[in-house]
Every structure is written in C-alpha cells, then in structure tokens.
Amino acid sequence: MRILYQLLVIALLFFTGLTAAQEPLFIEEHTADEIPLTSNLYIAQFDDASNLEQIVASSPLKWREYNPKAMRGIAKSAYWVRFSLAHQASDPRALILSFANPHLDYIEFYHFNGSTLLNQFQAGDSFPFSKRPILSTQLLYSFNSKQQDTHHFYLRVETSGTSNLPITLWTSDAYYQDAERHSILYGFQIGILMAIGIFSLLIAVTSHSFSYSYYAGYVLSITLFVASLHGLAFRFIWPEWPRMQEFALPALLSLSMMFAFLFSEKVMRLKYHNQAMLRLCRVSAAMSVLLLFIGLPLDYSTALNLNIYAVMLSCIMLMYMSLAQAFKGNKLAKLFAIGWAGMMLGALLSGAIYLGLLHWDLQAKTPFILGLSIEVIFMAALLAIRYNDERLAKLQIQQDALLQAKKAEETKEEALHIEARSSEKLAKMVQERTLELEIALRELNEANQKLTEQTRIDSLTGVKNRASFDRRILAEGRISRRQQAPLSILMLDIDRFKLINDSYGHLAGDQALRVIADQLKQILKRPTDLVSRFGGEEFAIILPNTDKIGAQQVAETIRKVISKLPICWGGNRIRLTVSIGVSSEIITSEEHTTLLLEQADKALYQAKNDGRNQVKLYSPDQD
Secondary structure, eight states: OHHHHHHHHHHHHHHHTHHHHSOOEEEOTTOOSEEEOGGGOEEEOOOTTOOHHHHHTSOGGGOEEOOGGGGOSBOOEEEEEEEEEEEOSSSOEEEEEEEOOTTOSEEEEEEEETTEEEEEEEESTTSOGGGSSSOSSSEEEEEEEOTTOEEEEEEEEEESSBOOOOEEEEEHHHHHHHHHHHHHHHHHHHHHHHHHHHHHHHHHHHHTOHHHHHHHHHHHHHHHHHHHHHTHHHHHTSTTOTTHHHHHHHHHHHHHHHHHHHHHHHHTTHHHHOHHHHHHHHHHHHHHHHHHHHHTTSOHHHHHHHHHHHHHHHHHHHHHHHHHHHHTTOHHHHHHHHHHHHHHHHHHHHHHHHTTSOOOSSOTHHHHHHHHHHHHHHHHHHHHHHHHHHHHHHHHHHHHHHHHHHHHHHHHHHHHHHHHHHHHHHHHHHHHHHHHHHHHHHHHHHHHHHHHHHHHBOTTTSSBOHHHHHHHHHHHHHHHHHHTOEEEEEEEEETTHHHHHHHHOHHHHHHHHHHHHHHHHHHOOOTTOEEEEEETTEEEEEEETOOHHHHHHHHHHHHHHHHTOOEEETTEEEOOOEEEEEEEEEOOSHHHHHHHHHHHHHHHHHHHHTTSSSEEEOOGGGO
C-alpha cells in the first residue's frame, strides 16, 4: 500500500507540473546558514474535505505567493502552505526549519523528498508540548539533505490567533547558536522582570505598602504574559495543559491592566490630588476584572482582540492622567509620564501590528517588549524615589518627635519640682482633711445602712416590705428560668380583719399583724424564703425551688399554726384565721413572674369565696 501511495503521489506531481511552475529554493555551496523562506512560500485554501492527494494534484493557479502583510491580524484562519528546496551543494547538510510563531494552534506537516513521503506529523498549541518533534519554544523540524535532493513541504495551518507564518531555514550549527543568543536575551529579560517583581513583593510584605503590592502584581503578571508571548510558559509552566494557551494571553492582559490602574492610583497619589481620576482608575480596574471573566467563555481571537483594544485605550488614559498631574507639579507624575510614554508607544505599535492596522516588517511583540523594558525601569526608579521620600519624611517626623519629647521632658521635670514643693505644703492639709473625711464617711455609711434597711423593712411587722418583694420576685424568676426549677408564691390574707379593727380598735389589728408576721418568720426557716407584707392585712411569701406539693404543705402548716394562736387584747381573746392562695410554676419569661403573682391572688380570692380559713392551689378554671 505504501508503494502504491508513493507511485500515486509521483504521478500527481508529474501531471501537475508543480516543480516547473514554482521554482524551489536552491541550496548551493555558498548559501547562507540562515535563509528566511517568506518569499518562497505559496499559500492556498481548500475545503476541509480535501486530502493530501487532492492538495498535491491541485492546479498551480490555486496557489499564490505568501504575503506577510495580508496575514496580519488576529482571527480564525485555515490554509495550506507549500515550498520546495533543491540541494545542489556537494556537501550534505543537517538542516532545520523553524516556525517563529509559538502560538499556532494546529500544523499538519508533510515532507517529500522527490516523490517519497519522508515524514509527517501534527503539532501546535492544541497538543501537549511533549508531542513536538523537537522540544523547543518554536516549532522545529530537522532533516538531512544531500546533493540532488529535492524537498517538497506541505503544511496545513489552523489557528485562532495571528496567522503569520515566519519560516526560516537554518543549518543546525547556526540555529543552535542563534537559539542560545535568544535564550540568553529572553532569560535576562524575564529574569530582570521576575527579580523586580519579587523584590517589590518582599518590600510590600515588609512595609505593608499598597503601592509595592500593586506594582509587584503588575510586574509578575506582565512577566508571565511575556513568558507566554515567547512560548516559554507553555514549555515550562503548563506543558501538558494546551487549553491554558487559549486563556493565558487575554487573562494576563486583563490582570495586568487591573494592577496598572491600581498602581497608578497609588503612585500618583490621586486620592489627594484628583478625586475624578481616582474614581476613573478604580472603575477601570473593576472593568479589567470584568473583562477577565467575560473573556473566559469567548473564543481566543475575540477575547485577544478585545483585550488588545482595551490595553491600547488604557495606555492612552494613563498617559493622559500622568501628563495632567505632571503639569500640575506632581513630581512623581512626571517620572510616571516619562516611563509610561515608552509603554504606551510600544503597546500602541504592537497592538496596531497584531490587529493588522500597521504592516511593518517587524515582529509584532518587539515594540511592546521595548516599551515594557523602559516602563519597568522607570517605574522601579519611581518607586525607589517615592520610598526614599517617605523614608526621609519619616526621619523628619522622628526628629521632630524627639525634639518635642525632649521639650516635654524638660517641662515635666520643671512641673515635678513645682509639684514637689506644693506637695509638701498640701500633705499636712490632706492628712488632716483625710482624717476628718474618714470619720464623716464612716458616720454617713452607718446612716445609709440604717436608711437602706428601713426602706426594705415594714415598720409595723418587721418583715420585708412591698418594694423588697418586687425586687426579689424578679431575681428569683430569672433563677427559676435559668435553672428550670419551680418557683412558688403564697398570698395570705387575714380573715375578717376589718371586724377586728371595728370591734377592738386599730391597735388590736396592728398587734394581730405583728403576731402573724413573727409566726411566719419562725415557720419559714430557709434563708432563700421571703416573707413580706404585701399591703393592709395581706402577706406575700416567695418559696424558691419549691413545687406545688411543697408549697401547699407550707401553706397548710401556716394556716394551722395561725388558727391556734392565742391573741388576747384588753382581756378578750381574739381568734384569727387566714386564707392562702398558692401558685407554683417554672418561670419561662420576665412577664411570667407577674402572671404567677396574679394566679396566687386568684387562688386567694377563691379561698375567700369558698368560706375562708383554707388553702387553695391555683388552677386554670379559676380564671
């Protein structure tokens, strides 16, 4: 089958007469070691269904000379390229083809020697880096050539970025010497950017400076962008993730713009000089972040075009702001304008070349790289100047502070001398006054204690008064709620007390109240229980941590004891009975204590209605 395929290709080459229609590049004795093949390339477009046999057999009229200017711009494109080499030199040579566009998505490569297919492969950013025939940032193909060899190359190219295809023919020695020079140049450039970025980041961490933080973010993101632009990021950072190539350049451009606006805001101190420009910088930074997320679902060419236009506009905006501040006398803005002028010019020229607006015989990234180098150097100098100014300002502030501290120390010493002299005079007076004050305070404290005790005790019965009851019931209610313990209240009323007053006089009634209060204090022995005169002939009792059964037992004991009390007045024996209402629950809220008191009062009312001299426990039907 392979022999049949080769014979078919020979026949197609013969019948189409391609070698006669399109002259190959002749490799002679004195041919240079580096030969750009742009003028020897032919380009054509065929249907996706076309196979290699149809491409080889196509009419020479379908092929046109490769025009680099027509290949500018960023868009999706697919085309075929062909070129031929004829070896006429007597010495055999090891040759290398280099494709100096590291962002081509897909290349389908065919190499014929005469009519024999020597090699074919597929490569590009759509495949992992390890799939390349030679592991290099540029796509390389090496082959040996000797006298009388005629090499035909067919390439099918698909890409969504720039479709420019700069192909160069090298001898092996010449290519590797040139690659070494470029490696040193790229390594030096990226190394300098990385060193400045890391140095700025370290200063930002140690000094907590937003300016250095934003500058470090800007330099590191732009360094990664340059590494991606040269193809180094794909080789060393994400070689097995070809999908990253679709997002890297647009995302890094958006990230760099965000940090550029934030850094510009800080370094030109727009917060103090121009609020409108400050807001513009922050809005632009936010728009850059938005552009980053918008670009993720977009195709590569649309996202990159959008970001290139945004970078060009951002450069113009920042240049305008820096010039406006420079003309107002802002020293830092002057240096910023000088440095940013190179960046703006480089970005505008590279953007115009990438977009196909300029047709210069120059690599599109070159102006941007030169402008970036100038800008980074000036920005580093600008930060150094600002850092030095801030350091000098801090030193001046420290010196002023030391001078003020010295003056304050002298004033303090003088004041201490005056104070020492005055203290001696005042010491005796203070000592005398202190003694008098201590005596007065002691007397006042004793009076306050007596007064406080009087305000809490009922003067007639000697038990707690209503105010003490109100404070205590709130406190016990909180304890009951916190500990989930039952709280009981007893409301006690002397039966037919008005009849005693009417029959024996009010003094007899007062004596009855005192006797009952004494008995209640004797019956309730727990320190937490409280007996208080609630008003008139009523007493209220608080029993913490006591359930319904216990409260009823206490109430019944009180009723029995009082009913047996021997009270004599004026030779007459007075019989006393009491009615008691009981309420007991676990408190759940602040209002619940008031409700508990009302329930005890309702139970007392029920005991009165049911004939007096009895104990009633509250139940809901009493409502």
